[in-house]
Amino acid sequence: MGEFRIYQGTGTVDTGGKRIRRRAEPPPWRKFDGGPATTLDRDAPVGRRLPDRARVAPYQADEKTVRMVNVALHLRRPLLVTGDPGTGKSTLAYAVAHELRLGGVLRWPITSRSTLISGLYHYDAVGRIEEASLRPGEEPDIGRFLRLGPLGTAFAPYDLPRVLLIDEIDKGDIDLPNELLDIFEMGEYGIPELERVADRVPQVRVRPSDDGERVSVDDGRVRCREFPLVVMTSNGEREFPPAFLRRCVRLNLAPPDEPRLRAIIQAHLGADALAASEALIDEFLARRDRSSLATDQLLNAAYLLHDAGGEGQPDRDDLVEVVLRELSGPA
Incomplete structure (x- = not known):
């Protein structure tokens, strides 16, 4: 067997x-x-x-x-x-x-x-x-x-x-x-x-x-x-x-739920990035309930906010707005 x-x-x-x-x-x-x-x-x-x-x-x-x-x-x-x-x-x-x-x-x-x-x-x-x-x-x-x-x-x-x-x-x-x-x-x-x-x-x-x-x-x-x-x-x-x-x-x-999103961010970007992304995950879930979003958009946003920060970084809300754009909307 x-x-x-x-x-x-x-x-x-x-x-x-x-x-x-x-x-x-x-x-x-x-x-x-x-x-x-x-x-x-x-x-x-x-x-x-x-x-x-x-x-x-x-x-x-x-x-x-x-x-x-x-x-x-x-x-x-x-x-x-x-x-x-x-x-x-x-x-x-x-x-x-x-x-x-x-x-x-x-x-x-x-x-x-x-x-x-x-x-x-x-x-x-x-x-x-x-x-x-x-x-x-x-x-x-x-x-x-x-x-x-x-x-x-x-x-x-x-x-x-x-x-x-x-x-x-x-x-x-x-x-x-x-x-x-x-x-x-x-x-x-x-x-x-x-x-x-x-x-x-x-x-x-x-x-x-x-x-x-x-x-x-x-x-x-x-x-x-x-x-x-x-x-x-x-x-x-x-x-x-x-x-x-x-x-x-x-x-x-099915689209990953909150625990799986947390696990995905930690697996790809580490525990520090996860800790810095709590509010971002909540915002992503709220947006996903209203429109079409992909998980890699969340990963991109988490990376930009945690790993690509520093001098010259755009405002957080502007970054999120750019990355978490609805997939079915206009370009």
């Missing part, structure tokens, strides 16, 4: 790296056998940008969030996270990768132009043709002209689950959620450019989106070995199809 609390939400790194291996065996209908296995670099930074790395340790996960992350981990199902801007939806993916030592987060930011193929891979057909023209009679290594996207990399046969952040999925094309269903169910996808040459080149090594160790693709198909932790965020701009929702573990992040 497995251990339920794989992710504990404390921000403390599982230095031994054993907790993720203590998950329960997957349900029979969620077992995957892709290969050959690629070793995950567990010590890779969770994010390429410094802010991605700096904010994960102090991330404040409540009990409900911890529970739902673990449900998704055990069931090998994607986690759909909804909530207002600034509630920590995206940061959750980095926090889990940080605590469980699951390497770099694969981030796929969604726009209205995002397609399933763009998330899976990119094929440089022009580059391959140019190289073939320079070397007549030689067949170029097709793997050099392929690069997996974040989605495609997440479903490569790693020995441990990758963490994939599909950010703001509600901004994508209306058909994108349904297009993802087949990959989420089957745990695999094909690359037509490799399938066409599979009889001559049955195994090709291609670059993952994070430039890690190359991934072997057999017979033109990529199949996961460990289903990734897929964190999809949504600001609630539209509804999703029932078929999509029933295959997801759903988590709604």
